[in-house]
Amino acid sequence: MDVGWVLPVCWLSLGLIVVGCSVGAARSRRAAGVGIAAVAALWVLAGAGANLLFLIRGEDFSGFADQASTSFVKDTWESVVVPHHALFIGLLIVFEAGAGAAVLVAGRVRQVALVLLMAFNVALLSFGWGYLMWSVPLVAALESLRRADRRWSISVADALRPVAPARTAR
Numbered sequence: 001m002d003v004g005w006v007l008p009v010c011w012l013s014l015g016l017i018v019v020g021c022s023v024g025a026a027r028s029r030r031a032a033g034v035g036i037a038a039v040a041a042l043w044v045l046a047g048a049g050a051n052l053l054f055l056i057r058g059e060d061f062s063g064f065a066d067q068a069s070t071s072f073v074k075d076t077w078e079s080v081v082v083p084h085h086a087l088f089i090g091l092l093i094v095f096e097a098g099a100g101a102a103v104l105v106a107g108r109v110r111q112v113a114l115v116l117l118m119a120f121n122v123a124l125l126s127f128g129w130g131y132l133m134w135s136v137p138l139v140a141a142l143e144s145l146r147r148a149d150r151r152w153s154i155s156v157a158d159a160l161r162p163v164a165p166a167r168t169a170r
Contacts (some may be wrong), residue, residue, distance in 0.1 A: 007050050014042040015138060022141035025148035032148040036103055036110070037156050039145065043100030043117065048093045055093070060085045067128030095120075104156055106149075114146040 021035030054061070065077035081088045099120070102113035121135040121142070148154070 007046065010046040010050075011042070014038050014046055015134065018042060018145070019137050019141040022144035022148075025145055026151070029152045029154065032145060032152055033154050033156050035141070035145045036149065036154055039114070039117065039142065040100045040103045040156075043096045043103070045100075047096035047100065051089055051093050051096065055086065055089050061089060065127050067130055068126060069129065070126070073126050106153060106155055110149055110154075111146060114142050114149070118142045118146075 017038040018035055021031045021038060024031035025035055060082050062078065062082045065074045065081075068074045068077070095116075099113045099116050102109050103117070104110075105113075118139045121131075121139050124131040124135050
């Protein structure tokens with residue numbers, strides 16, 4: 001059974017949730033909290049988890065930089081990262097898992113994690129202009145969630161708590 005579609009669907013779904021929630025985050029504590037939780041899931045599960053699975057399966061990540069606009073990025077990837085992919089992808093996994101988990105910690109930790117994830121998405125552009133359609137909306141969404149977090153001081157647990165049904169007047 002081919003499950004090659006699962007990762008792109010996870011990335012797209014979680015990315016759309018992050019962007020969608022970021023639109024309402026300035027007005028809704030709940031939207032901001034769900035957006036923050038989706039950011040954590042995106043990086044911990046679809047980022048670190050997927051790369052860990054690729055590493056376990058023995059993939060060497062060759063060709064990842066083929067669409068880069070500079071030969072420096074392509075050549076460096078193939079000559080430095082690919083031969084030592086366990087080390088470099090291992091470091092990537094640690095970063096993704098750490099930053100994703102740090103987003104769940106309120107306060108300065110979350111603020112720093114969101115900035116690091118914005119920088120990560122900007123750096124993705126060096127691997128090809130195809131990442132533009134992913135990075136631009138995601139960086140804008142992460143910044144929106146960062147600002148909302150400063151306003152709301154979001155506790156993800158509180159933001160994700162089920163809403164009690166509204167009472168109707170009789």
